[in-house]
Amino acid sequence: MLSDAVSAFQEARDLNDQLDALTEARDNALAVIANDYEFELTVLAEGETALTAGETNDLYVFDDVTGSDNAITIAGLGDAGTDYLYFGEGYTAVALGEGEITDRVGSASALEIFWKQDGDNLVLYVEADATAGNSTSAADITEITLTGVNVADVDFSNGFLSVNNAA
Ligand SMILES: [Ca+2]
Numbered sequence: 001m002l003s004d005a006v007s008a009f010q011e012a013r014d015l016n017d018q019l020d021a022l023t024e025a026r027d028n029a030l031a032v033i034a035n036d037y038e039f040e041l042t043v044l045a046e047g048e049t050a051l052t053a054g055e056t057n058d059l060y061v062f063d064d065v066t067g068s069d070n071a072i073t074i075a076g077l078g079d080a081g082t083d084y085l086y087f088g089e090g091y092t093a094v095a096l097g098e099g100e101i102t103d104r105v106g107s108a109s110a111l112e113i114f115w116k117q118d119g120d121n122l123v124l125y126v127e128a129d130a131t132a133g134n135s136t137s138a139a140d141i142t143e144i145t146l147t148g149v150n151v152a153d154v155d156f157s158n159g160f161l162s163v164n165n166a167a
């Protein structure tokens, strides 16, 4: 019926208007981060597995990039400028110790970031949901390696991870 088609058009038009408003809000927020706080923002994304923090203030925003093919490496975090890896609140950092991420680790009711010092590098295993660590597979885990980072130099508070590399 013609009226159905008109309704569909109106609904799509309204959504399109909302999209325009959201796009503007997103761009404004990005501009504030870039211009007022002077951070270069990078959202973790599938297919971008090797990242390097530069001379700028770098802000990496965590997003689930699960699966072993997507393991991310970030080099130079904290070496120059003010650098953050932002997870958002709600995560608890848990040491894996001698264990492995596939050992059924952590709490099924807590969202956790498991960490392991691997020589000069700090490896993070971030749960996509609270039960991810309890699996023997790492399918719901995002693996992030911070090269040249010792856990003793890491601060994790208010959802922000930072590295104090002052020599
Ligand atoms: Ca930097």
Ligand SMILES: [Ca+2]
Residues within 6 Å of the ligand: 105, 106, 107, 108, 109, 110, 111, 112, 127, 129, 130, 131, 132, 133, 134
């Ligand atoms: Ca958990």
